[in-house]
Amino acid sequence: MIKLENITKKYTSKGKQIIGVDDVTLTVEAGEVFGIVGYSGAGKSTLLRCINLLEKPTSGKVFVDGVNLHKLSPKDLRKARQSIGMIFQGFHLVSSKTVYENVAFALRAAGADKKQIKQRVDELLALVGLEDRKHQYPAQLSGGQKQRVSIARALANQPKILLCDEATSALDPGTTKSILALLKKINKELGLTIVVITHEMEVVKEICSRCAVMQDGKVVEHGPTYDIFSDPANPLTLSFIQTVLSFDLPEELLGEINGKLVRLQFKGNIAADAVVSDMLQAFPIRGNILHGKVEYIQSKPLGIFVMELNGNEAEVNKAIAYLRDKVSKVEVFDDGSRNRHLA
Numbered sequence: 001m002i003k004l005e006n007i008t009k010k011y012t013s014k015g016k017q018i019i020g021v022d023d024v025t026l027t028v029e030a031g032e033v034f035g036i037v038g039y040s041g042a043g044k045s046t047l048l049r050c051i052n053l054l055e056k057p058t059s060g061k062v063f064v065d066g067v068n069l070h071k072l073s074p075k076d077l078r079k080a081r082q083s084i085g086m087i088f089q090g091f092h093l094v095s096s097k098t099v100y101e102n103v104a105f106a107l108r109a110a111g112a113d114k115k116q117i118k119q120r121v122d123e124l125l126a127l128v129g130l131e132d133r134k135h136q137y138p139a140q141l142s143g144g145q146k147q148r149v150s151i152a153r154a155l156a157n158q159p160k161i162l163l164c165d166e167a168t169s170a171l172d173p174g175t176t177k178s179i180l181a182l183l184k185k186i187n188k189e190l191g192l193t194i195v196v197i198t199h200e201m202e203v204v205k206e207i208c209s210r211c212a213v214m215q216d217g218k219v220v221e222h223g224p225t226y227d228i229f230s231d232p233a234n235p236l237t238l239s240f241i242q243t244v245l246s247f248d249l250p251e252e253l254l255g256e257i258n259g260k261l262v263r264l265q266f267k268g269n270i271a272a273d274a275v276v277s278d279m280l281q282a283f284p285i286r287g288n289i290l291h292g293k294v295e296y297i298q299s300k301p302l303g304i305f306v307m308e309l310n311g312n313e314a315e316v317n318k319a320i321a322y323l324r325d326k327v328s329k330v331e332v333f334d335d336g337s338r339n340r341h342l343a
């Protein structure tokens, strides 16, 4: 659906060259929700804006639905842009217009008649759950409601793609969840392809089937979200997933640990309890579970257990080798690394 080929965007500011995006090649498949994650300044917004050529790449090619956007006349590019909706962190609503008018405006601009506009606006406001707010002004709405209006407006002309620029960054966690649920619903019900940029890995975990991690204008890692969470290859990716998966054991508890501290990762529907109890029966050691949690990433479980293993060192090592065979990942923390985040 979207193909970015060797996209580079350079800026010149005060005689200095700044590279916003550095040779990025990515494909977003039709109907998927794709996440682009990175810290501030990584180049996410610039890359997102290259997709509809709001930002013209210095070099590289953008294909949407097989069409090379650079080859289009200005008129055809405007038309192509109608099939790419966009929402923003700051909502960008017109404050002097009602909810109804904010949505109707996009339809009027595309040449719809009065009857069509009324029908479509009512349909869209029902989709985003704001039927009862249509005569209110943006100032009378909460942040989440404003984002719902901007989603309705972005969908007005039935785009195939929705670009989301930090769409939930200004919202509290509860409202973020409800907006992400709405995006998920739109993706499922309308088959819309969605690209989200965010600095929150929680957003990626919640709705993205695949994602890319950006740093200094480059994509440093990309792949299915579950694989990114379970087997991050890049230290930056690890630092992002730590924001979701990490936890600290209390200092007092760490001080009392005499045995080996191990972190086990279970992928999919493996019965973690059974693996641990089989291991404890197979080897004459004692095991103490200090932490356990299961995260559902794209509806697939990823389990994490932290255990202390005590007993004869050779037997403990055999138990660890046994675990390595049964679970997707085993990390052993020696004394010096006990205080690190156990992610």
Ligand SMILES: Nc1ncnc2c1ncn2[C@@H]1O[C@H](COP(=O)(O)OP(=O)(O)OP(=O)(O)O)[C@@H](O)[C@H]1O
Pocket (backbone or CB within 6 Å): 011, 012, 013, 018, 019, 020, 021, 038, 039, 040, 041, 042, 043, 044, 045, 046, 047
């Ligand atoms: N119009 C511009 N002129 C000069 N430099 C720019 C311009 N737009 C972006 N940049 C620079 O390009 C780099 C990438 O910026 P970009 O806004 O794409 O990052 P980002 O990951 O979206 O960060 P943020 O979340 O803070 O917006 C930064 O160094 C930024 O300063």
